[in-house]
Amino acid sequence: MIEYLQKQNVDNKLIEKLEKYRKENGLFDDPRVIKPEFKYYGKEVLEESISALLAGKNILLTGAKATGKNVLAENLSYLFARPSWNVSFHVNTDFSSLIGADTFKDNQVTFRKGPIYEASTRGGFAVLDEINMAKNEAISVLHASLDHRRIIDLPGYEKIKLDPNTRFIATMNYGYVGTREVNEALASRFMIIHMPNITKENLDKLLADTFTKLKEEYRKAFIDMFISLQFKSENNEISTKSVDLRGLISAIETMQIGLNPYDAILMGIANKSFDEFEREIVIDTIKTKIPSQIKESIFND
Ligand SMILES: Nc1ncnc2c1ncn2[C@@H]1O[C@H](COP(=O)(O)OP(=O)(O)O)[C@@H](O)[C@H]1O
Numbered sequence: 001m002i003e004y005l006q007k008q009n010v011d012n013k014l015i016e017k018l019e020k021y022r023k024e025n026g027l028f029d030d031p032r033v034i035k036p037e038f039k040y041y042g043k044e045v046l047e048e049s050i051s052a053l054l055a056g057k058n059i060l061l062t063g064a065k066a067t068g069k070n071v072l073a074e075n076l077s078y079l080f081a082r083p084s085w086n087v088s089f090h091v092n093t094d095f096s097s098l099i100g101a102d103t104f105k106d107n108q109v110t111f112r113k114g115p116i117y118e119a120s121t122r123g124g125f126a127v128l129d130e131i132n133m134a135k136n137e138a139i140s141v142l143h144a145s146l147d148h149r150r151i152i153d154l155p156g157y158e159k160i161k162l163d164p165n166t167r168f169i170a171t172m173n174y175g176y177v178g179t180r181e182v183n184e185a186l187a188s189r190f191m192i193i194h195m196p197n198i199t200k201e202n203l204d205k206l207l208a209d210t211f212t213k214l215k216e217e218y219r220k221a222f223i224d225m226f227i228s229l230q231f232k233s234e235n236n237e238i239s240t241k242s243v244d245l246r247g248l249i250s251a252i253e254t255m256q257i258g259l260n261p262y263d264a265i266l267m268g269i270a271n272k273s274f275d276e277f278e279r280e281i282v283i284d285t286i287k288t289k290i291p292s293q294i295k296e297s298i299f300n301d
Pocket residue numbers: 038039040041042064065066067068069070071072171198202206245246249
């Protein structure tokens with residue numbers, strides 16, 4: 001993992017500080033320290049997030065869908081060798097789903113620990129996923145944990161101090177219906193990172209790394225196509241609906257089963273635009289990069 005940071009040209013001094021942290025605090029045997037499936041590519045974002053976490057701060061990752069927010073959070077938990085808990089926020093998120101609740105067991109009241117409680121006491125990283133989807137009342141129970149007080153205030157119990165290694169990594173999407181802004185009280189408790197769109201170079205690394213057998217000429221064609229769509233959306237010619245990296249990855253996975261690449265791309269990308277006019281622009285862009293029929297295999301065996 002450290003090697004991967006060096007390959008990304010992450011500042012050497014920062015890598016040294018992270019290594020020192022890991023040596024002193026890493027929980028390498030904890031079963032909740034999980035090696036991520038995908039690596040996150042993006043030097044600046046890695047440097048910013050690692051620095052803030054080393055400084056003891058919590059971070060909020062904001063950005064469009066599929067900018068790698070969750071992938072980054074998983075990578076950070078692993079890089080810091082911390083056990084991690086992931087909590088998806090939604091309208092019904094409440095105190096008991098976050099922190100826990102009294103339950104009856106063998107005729108006794110015991111406290112069932114929720115994910116925030118666990119992460120707080122075990123020096124974990126808690127990923128507060130799509131935090132803007134929860135009601136403000138639910139989030140306000142976390143205020144004392146997120147700011148300098150670093151405690152959980154459990155009514156009826158003693159206040160619980162957070163482990164010094166505990167960090168919170170929140171994510172939020174913006175730009176589509178149903179997303180809300182976070183309020184100032186919440187935002188002030190985080191260092192905030194705006195997640196950029198992936199660069200051409202990093203997309204190349206990502207695809208080469210994920211699909212080792214994909215022939216280079218096709219990898220380049222998919223990258224060209226995706227970057228053109230991203231460019232069109234940055235210039236407001238199309239919405240972000242079809243600029244879906246998750247969709248591109250799913251499409252290539254479907255090609256591995258044997259589906260014709262063009263058809264797979266329609267399913268993963270173009271068909272996400274439900275507006276006919278926009279879908280036509282998307283399909284035209286795809287057609288300039290990907291032939292509608294490819295006879296040979298796009299993978300080396
Ligand atoms: N900068 C990046 N580095 C690595 N993977 C990325 C990056 N940006 C997007 N991805 C890929 O996009 C997909 C969605 O990532 P995810 O973290 O779930 O996005 P988000 O949480 O921002 O919606 C994953 O397959 C991931 O590998």
